[in-house]
Amino acid sequence: MSEHKINTEPTTYETFTQEEYMVMKDELLRPVQHIGKWGKVWIGFLVAVCMCGIYAYYIQETKSKYVTVALRDYTMWGVYISNFVFFVALSLIGVLMSAVLKLTNFEWYRPLSRIAEVIAVAAIMLAGVSIVAAMGRPDRLHFLFLHGRIQSPIVWDIIVIMTYIATSMILLFIPLIPSLSTCKNHLHNKPKWQMKMYAWMSFGWEGTAEQWKILKRSIRILTIMVIPLGVSIHTVTAWLFATTLRAEWDSTNFGAYFVSGAFLLGVAGMIVAVFVIRKSYNLENYLTPMHFDKLGRALVLMSFIYIYFNINEYLVPAYKMSGLHANHLLDLFTGEDSTLYWSVVFFGMFVPAIFPLFKPMRKPLPLTIIAVVVVIAAWFKRYLIVIPGLSHPYLPIQDVPDSWRHYSPSLVEMTIVAATFAAMMLIVTLFSRFFPIISVWEVAEGKLEGKDEIINYK
Amino acid sequence: MKRNHLYRFLLVVLLGFSGPLFAEGDDAKIVLTFEKGDSINTCKALVTSNDTPVKEIEVKLYVQRMFSLLPVGDAVATDEEGISSFEFPNDIPADLDGKLTVFAKVEDDENLGNLEAKGQIDWGAPRVSNDIMERSLSGSRSNAPWILTIVSNIIILGIWGTLVYVVTQLFKIKKLSRHLAKK
Numbered sequence: 001m002s003e004h005k006i007n008t009e010p011t012t013y014e015t016f017t018q019e020e021y022m023v024m025k026d027e028l029l030r031p032v033q034h035i036g037k038w039g040k041v042w043i044g045f046l047v048a049v050c051m052c053g054i055y056a057y058y059i060q061e062t063k064s065k066y067v068t069v070a071l072r073d074y075t076m077w078g079v080y081i082s083n084f085v086f087f088v089a090l091s092l093i094g095v096l097m098s099a100v101l102k103l104t105n106f107e108w109y110r111p112l113s114r115i116a117e118v119i120a121v122a123a124i125m126l127a128g129v130s131i132v133a134a135m136g137r138p139d140r141l142h143f144l145f146l147h148g149r150i151q152s153p154i155v156w157d158i159i160v161i162m163t164y165i166a167t168s169m170i171l172l173f174i175p176l177i178p179s180l181s182t183c184k185n186h187l188h189n190k191p192k193w194q195m196k197m198y199a200w201m202s203f204g205w206e207g208t209a210e211q212w213k214i215l216k217r218s219i220r221i222l223t224i225m226v227i228p229l230g231v232s233i234h235t236v237t238a239w240l241f242a243t244t245l246r247a248e249w250d251s252t253n254f255g256a257y258f259v260s261g262a263f264l265l266g267v268a269g270m271i272v273a274v275f276v277i278r279k280s281y282n283l284e285n286y287l288t289p290m291h292f293d294k295l296g297r298a299l300v301l302m303s304f305i306y307i308y309f310n311i312n313e314y315l316v317p318a319y320k321m322s323g324l325h326a327n328h329l330l331d332l333f334t335g336e337d338s339t340l341y342w343s344v345v346f347f348g349m350f351v352p353a354i355f356p357l358f359k360p361m362r363k364p365l366p367l368t369i370i371a372v373v374v375v376i377a378a379w380f381k382r383y384l385i386v387i388p389g390l391s392h393p394y395l396p397i398q399d400v401p402d403s404w405r406h407y408s409p410s411l412v413e414m415t416i417v418a419a420t421f422a423a424m425m426l427i428v429t430l431f432s433r434f435f436p437i438i439s440v441w442e443v444a445e446g447k448l449e450g451k452d453e454i455i456n457y458k
Numbered sequence: 459m460k461r462n463h464l465y466r467f468l469l470v471v472l473l474g475f476s477g478p479l480f481a482e483g484d485d486a487k488i489v490l491t492f493e494k495g496d497s498i499n500t501c502k503a504l505v506t507s508n509d510t511p512v513k514e515i516e517v518k519l520y521v522q523r524m525f526s527l528l529p530v531g532d533a534v535a536t537d538e539e540g541i542s543s544f545e546f547p548n549d550i551p552a553d554l555d556g557k558l559t560v561f562a563k564v565e566d567d568e569n570l571g572n573l574e575a576k577g578q579i580d581w582g583a584p585r586v587s588n589d590i591m592e593r594s595l596s597g598s599r600s601n602a603p604w605i606l607t608i609v610s611n612i613i614i615l616g617i618w619g620t621l622v623y624v625v626t627q628l629f630k631i632k633k634l635s636r637h638l639a640k641k
Contacts, residue, residue: 149599149602150599150610151596151603156610167621170624177628203628203631203632203635204634205631205635206634211634214627214631214634222624225617
């Protein structure tokens with residue numbers, strides 16, 4: 001490589017020690033270089049689940065929705081919308097695990113940032129898919145753009161989701177450029193089109209001081225911008241509910257409550273992703289027990305913040321127990337949905353707030369088990385926010401079929417929801433099979449920390 | 459089973475004929491009339507039984523709302539001529555043409571049972587909404603409040619402008635590399 005040194009301009013930047021870098025590069029490119037049997041089986045499984053989802057959607061749209069979907073006049077928002085809220089929440093992982101840590105100079109973010117960003121992109125895309133699945137007339141989707149009113153929170157949501165998708169994709173892509181150059185130069189035995197793709201996408205990256213300067217400045221601009229955007233996207237999602245005239249959503253606390261919940265889910269999602277990627281790609285040298293320790297602490301902090309907002313959200317109206325609030329709250333506390341509600345409180349808030357306080361619980365495996373529990377509880381938490389309150393409308397339910405009073409998702413709905421999860425994992429898996437899931441240059445740069453140097457490699 | 463059906467049929471026929479027979483003896487009804495005054499509109503309900511006015515019968519007045527009947531004032535007893543007079547308020551919200559459906563009712567009277575009459579009159583206060591025409595949150599797309607339109611457009615243009623700027627930077631990176639290649 002040395003004969004290709006192109007950093008000829010007078011600069012303070014130095015060439016990175018190549019030996020150390022070569023080892024790191026080989027390890028981080030391994031998942032892209034070679035896909036094992038189980039890797040293919042996993043991709044095949046995810047594709048199969050996605051196909052089931054597409055078929056279920058075909059059934060939903062071709063047969064009457066009254067037959068295929070359990071949504072009725074009262075529960076007009078079901079698992080699709082709660083799934084949408086879940087995915088929007090998950091997409092904030094990029095804000096917390098990449099942007100916030102980066103800007104606050106927490107160095108341990110380096111191997112995590114790309115994982116977080118790719119999950120964010122996948123999650124926000126699937127949030128959009130969930131909304132389309134929930135639409136009564138998806139063929140009129142473009143009407144939102146043609147006739148949408150800026151006064152409507154639905155339009156704010158569409159605007160902010162599209163902006164967040166664009167920003168997250170660019171923020172994922174720009175730090176990828178040096179890695180694409182690495183792929184182009186170091187991968188072998190790959191199809192021609194793949195190598196061409198790397199060449200085309202690396203934007204003629206040569207690692208000059210000038211190019212680094214532009215790259216770093218662009219990343220910085222986007223990193224700063226993505227934080228208010230991420231907070232906006234989930235706040236607007238909360239407003240979709242809070243601006244609707246329903247007792248259970250009538251809350252000024254909703255934006256902050258949703259954002260804090262998203263950060264908790266983000267940390268838990270990150271722990272699970274890091275554990276799986278670490279094990280399946282043998283990246284123990286980069287995703288270390290130190291990361292789990294830090295993520296465990298972050299999990300505790302986020303849990304307490306979320307508990308605080310939950311107390312505001314539930315205990316204040318419960319103190320007053322007024323009218324329709326009482327119906328909904330008693331339903332959750334002691335009624336039909338109480339088992340689910342208290343399970344979510346225990347597994348989704350108490351467990352992550354208390355268990356990782358103890359050091360052994362912050363080791364990779366125990367912490368991942370806790371995180372899996374938190375992710376599952378977080379999905380049901382969104383279910384509890386969206387659905388049970390709908391059975392307590394302002395005009396009392398009278399003389400309606402029994403199926404209108406209770407909601408349990410149909411097989412078609414659950415298949416589509418399962419497919420959205422599979423699609424999210426498929427996007428992350430395929431990404432990690434075509435691009436280094438851990439940013440080679442960011443990790444390398446971290447190792448040079450304090451030396452005022454930057455890596456120049458091809 | 460067949461015999462059972464026959465009994466039922468006979469019962470229905472019997473009841474069908476007996477209804478008018480019983481009613482013939484006590485043909486009570488309410489006739490609702492509306493009198494427009496200079497400042498006060500009056501609604502009159504004449505209660506008769508076998509074409510004879512009935513006095514001291516309590517009549518209640520209602521207007522039809524979306525889900526139920528709204529009482530208009532208290533019940534008024536009929537006078538010597540069998541008439542209950544109601545002063546009709548002029549501020550009851552109605553649809554765009556001001557039409558109200560008014561009900562006069564005698565409820566659970568010992569002799570007359572339940573009687574009801576209804577009529578339509580355009581004495582309601584038309585509910586005219588200019589919301590869609592005015593600049594408001596409930597207005598049409600083109601009538602959004604100025605502040606919302608301006609602020610949202612500034613934010614959207616600001617953010618998308620930044621994104622476009624960042625993308626142009628990518629091409630700058632490419633340009634730099636070509637520049638070097640030429641050298």
